[in-house]
Amino acid sequence: MIVSVPKPSSDDVSVAFQGVSKRFAASGESGAFTALNNVDLDVGLGSITGIIGRSGAGKSTLIRLVNGLEKPSSGKVLVDGVDVGALDEAGLRNLRRSVGMIFQHFNLLSSRTVFGNVALPLEIAGVDRRAIEARVRPLLDLVGLADKHARYPAELSGGQKQRIGIARALATEPKLLLSDEATSALDPETTQSILELLKRINAELGLTVLLITHEMEVVKAVTSDVAVIDKGEIVERGHTFDVFTHPKHETTRALLSGLPGSKLPDAVARGLKPAASAGDRAVVRLTFFGATAERPLVSQLIKSVGAEVNIIAGTIDEIGGKPYGSLVVAYAADAETSGRAERFFTENGLVTEVLGYVA
Numbered sequence: 001m002i003v004s005v006p007k008p009s010s011d012d013v014s015v016a017f018q019g020v021s022k023r024f025a026a027s028g029e030s031g032a033f034t035a036l037n038n039v040d041l042d043v044g045l046g047s048i049t050g051i052i053g054r055s056g057a058g059k060s061t062l063i064r065l066v067n068g069l070e071k072p073s074s075g076k077v078l079v080d081g082v083d084v085g086a087l088d089e090a091g092l093r094n095l096r097r098s099v100g101m102i103f104q105h106f107n108l109l110s111s112r113t114v115f116g117n118v119a120l121p122l123e124i125a126g127v128d129r130r131a132i133e134a135r136v137r138p139l140l141d142l143v144g145l146a147d148k149h150a151r152y153p154a155e156l157s158g159g160q161k162q163r164i165g166i167a168r169a170l171a172t173e174p175k176l177l178l179s180d181e182a183t184s185a186l187d188p189e190t191t192q193s194i195l196e197l198l199k200r201i202n203a204e205l206g207l208t209v210l211l212i213t214h215e216m217e218v219v220k221a222v223t224s225d226v227a228v229i230d231k232g233e234i235v236e237r238g239h240t241f242d243v244f245t246h247p248k249h250e251t252t253r254a255l256l257s258g259l260p261g262s263k264l265p266d267a268v269a270r271g272l273k274p275a276a277s278a279g280d281r282a283v284v285r286l287t288f289f290g291a292t293a294e295r296p297l298v299s300q301l302i303k304s305v306g307a308e309v310n311i312i313a314g315t316i317d318e319i320g321g322k323p324y325g326s327l328v329v330a331y332a333a334d335a336e337t338s339g340r341a342e343r344f345f346t347e348n349g350l351v352t353e354v355l356g357y358v359a
């Protein structure tokens with residue numbers, strides 16, 4: 001007799017989405033709206049994994065399945081190997097203690113002090129006063145707000161409120177932290193400091209972080225792994241560095257084009273044509289990393305192509321601590337010049353993308 005045994009989730013996986021679909025009843029229409037379609041995704045234990053997608057792609061729905069705020073219509077969501085959809089109320093309470101969450105609008109209680117907000121999950125869990133004191137003080141130290149323990153949320157900046165949100169999320173010593181657009185309401189500098197804090201918590205406490213965002217900057221700054229979601233389907237996933245330097249799906253490319261340094265100057269972008277006419281120049285993006293980033297590529301390119309090469313845009317940056325560069329150049333689109341340029345790109349292991357042609 002053949003017995004089918006459910007696939008065990010591997011030891012190094014924090015959250016596993018297995019063939020997960022979510023359909024919502026559509027009001028006023030027949031049928032249902034499919035918010036998630038057959039999602040398979042593993043979130044590595046100890047990783048900072050980002051889920052990025054445009055508005056309405058299904059990010060919030062995906063994250064709400066992890067702490068049981070939604071149930072899948074089909075498929076399974078496993079957290080540390082436990083099937084969230086099969087939990088009863090007591091099981092869900094336990095799960096929510098081991099899964100912290102932070103929110104775009106912080107969700108602090110205005111009538112409670114900073115200390116009172118961080119203590120709340122512990123009070124709900126029935127922890128005694130002394131143990132609460134012993135837990136909350138070091139958490140406030142960790143997020144750098146020990147001196148604000150008696151203040152009220154209205155007296156804090158957005159970044160400080162999010163630090164309190166993080167301390168509160170950590171109060172019950174979760175193994176997993178969910179972040180729902182936690183930096184979207186913050187200015188760029190405050191965003192950076194919150195992302196640094198998340199990185200530190202991930203490294204020091206070994207906490208897995210699953211964050212959803214529509215901002216590529218956030219993914220670039222903090223995640224080790226990323227999945228791109230589009231219309232309820234995961235269209236691309238991998239280590240963040242690989243996905244950023246070799247984006248395969250059109251949605252990923254579109255999201256990446258919004259990054260500072262990736263944008264073409266307006267005058268060039270407006271004049272870009274999909275095909276070349278006689279006398280046009282090809283506009284090509286070169287991406288280089290590792291050892292390539294340190295070589296004098298531009299002068300070598302000019303020498304090899306033997307014609308005028310214009311530099312249109314360029315940036316040197318880091319993804320997950322690894323340096324990479326992106327350079328947009330233009331050169332004559334005739335077959336001979338293009339052939340020489342392509343040989344140079346191949347010989348130097350450069351990733352290239354023809355963006356179009358300009359007169």
Ligand SMILES: Nc1ncnc2c1ncn2[C@@H]1O[C@H](COP(=O)(O)OP(=O)(O)OP(=O)(O)O)[C@@H](O)[C@H]1O
Nearest residue numbers: 024033035053054055056057058059060061062214
């Ligand atoms: N309770 C619900 N009932 C009906 N439709 C819903 C429900 N929740 C979400 N949806 C729909 O599912 C789709 C995905 O929504 P979701 O909130 O997951 O997207 P998102 O990627 O988080 O978007 P945003 O970045 O704008 O928050 C949307 O089209 C939304 O209208």
